[in-house]
Amino acid sequence: MTSIRFIHSADLHLGSPFSGMKGLGAEQWKRLQNSTLEAFDRLISYALETRPDFLLIVGDVYDGEDRNLRAQHRFQQGMEQLQEVGIPVFLSHGNHDHLGGNAASFKLPSNVHVFRDSVENVELPVGSAIVNISGFSYGRRHVTEPMIDHYPQKQAGVIQIGMLHGSEESDTEHAVYAPFRKEQLLAKNYDYWALGHIHKRQQLSIEPPIVYPGNLQGRHRKELGPKGFYEVSLSDGHAELEFIPVEAVRFERIELDCSGIEHMNELFSNAKQQLEAHESGALVAELELHHLNESAIDMLRGVSSVELINALREALSELDDFVHVSSVQLVADGLAAETSPFGKQLASRLASWQADDWKQVLKELYNHPRSGRFLPQFDVGLQEELQAEAQSKIRKMMALEDPR
Structure with a gap:
């Protein structure tokens, strides 16, 4: 298997209002309000510097279905920077920024593939390897039915990656969207599962990796510690993951x-x-x-x-x-x-x-x-x-x- 290297990010929540924060000075408040955008800028800068083969963004790019205009403009500019150096981006929308919202939208450059509201499988040549990336966007805010059955089985001779914004059906801490069982993911024989929705960084499986990178920037007291994304290298069935913290606050x-x-x-x-x-x-x-x-x-x-x-x-x-x-x-x-x-x-x-x-x-x-x-x-x-x-x-x- 040819080695590939990519970035797995999720839950950017650009434009988060940080409601409930009290006692901040004017400069501190400005710093906090800009923190999701600054963390996103750090992600883009890292990608421009390290030139991964592609970038995954697994749901909730924006904090709400209205998709704050300033946040959309910042995102569109970041995507254009990646296009200039030839980095493909695969993007799914989640429950916060679902496709059914009424927000004005910016046209994204051609390097960005936005998944539709049903599971699709996209082929990407990377050197001598063929990478298939499967995923879907939320067509509405509440996708409570399982989507995992719609994901294809891995084909022989390809690297298969799944993007899924959802949670384990046994999860009692979070609202359960697009529920799945770990056994169902493993049964697809994918090389990597790129998850989103849960803001706590965690790995449900090591071989193959089933990974939540957490969100890019903490937004309240329950989202403690370093926040960022994973840089992932896949080679001969082996995965190496490095967590890259980028939180601004x-x-x-x-x-x-x-x-x-x-x-x-x-x-x-x-x-x-x-x-x-x-x-x-x-x-x-x-x-x-x-x-x-x-x-x-x-x-x-x-x-x-x-x-x-x-x-x-x-x-x-x-x-x-x-x-x-x-x-x-x-x-x-x-x-x-x-x-x-x-x-x-x-x-x-x-x-x-x-x-x-x-x-x-x-x-x-x-x-x-x-x-x-x-x-x-x-x-x-x-x-x-x-x-x-x-x-x-x-x-x-x-x-x-x-x-x-």
Whole structure:
């Protein structure tokens, strides 16, 4: 098999509004609003520099069916840059930017193949190899029926790649679109499955690779860590994957060692030093304060959450790159960092809950048509486990969220 090299990206969400973000300064807000476009520019720059054989974009190029005009223009310009150097692009639209939207559109250059709303198989010569790429775009927002049966089997003598924006039918964390089972993908005998829709980077299979690259840019506190795409090399049935981070702003949960801190100025200085050493560029950070002694806990108990977060933001504004503090959590062993009398009252209330109390709270979850069938049977063991986890959360964590 001739070696080929390509880029697998998905879930660009260009033009994301970043709703729900609070307390940002004007420059920080501008940086965040531009972050999806900047991450896309980094993807294009990487492709122009490394010249892959082709580029895959597996769904949700845009954040909404209205397809923000500025985002469309930026995307069209990027595609033209790739055309100038002869890099083909294979693009599918997902549930966010489905083909049924009413948005004005830009004409894309001829190097871009946009999949229609039914599965099609496109042939691409790469050197002496023939690469077949199968995929489809969402014709409407909700594609809830399986599409995997429409994908062709691999033909002899070709490299077969599947593009699929969807989720495993057993997934209980996300809305299930174009559901599939891993066994169904494996049965097609493809050389690589390029997935999209799930924003968490993960690999469902190694041989052959079945891969979610995650989204290109985190958009909220649940999309933590490095974000980017995979550069993939296929040769003689073997795959090598390298993750390339390109996020412009990283959402991160950061543990700060607060050992020995007695005064507030020490806390601020300590936070600045540790975040400077973090070296991850622009950050929206959830800070966890660890190893607090009794003196530090008593000091922080008397400070309101709003005041502490705002003071930390001001102290960290002196750093070279922006760090926006979205929340602060005090983490301590046992009950030392109990938040308030209310925290103790809540812990005591949970300790008194009986099986009927838990069943009432969990009723909606267990009755859900999708998630209910995957949940374990409620029994004494599960009740004790839930009670212990809830108590642990209350006792170990004090969340100081920005309420504005």
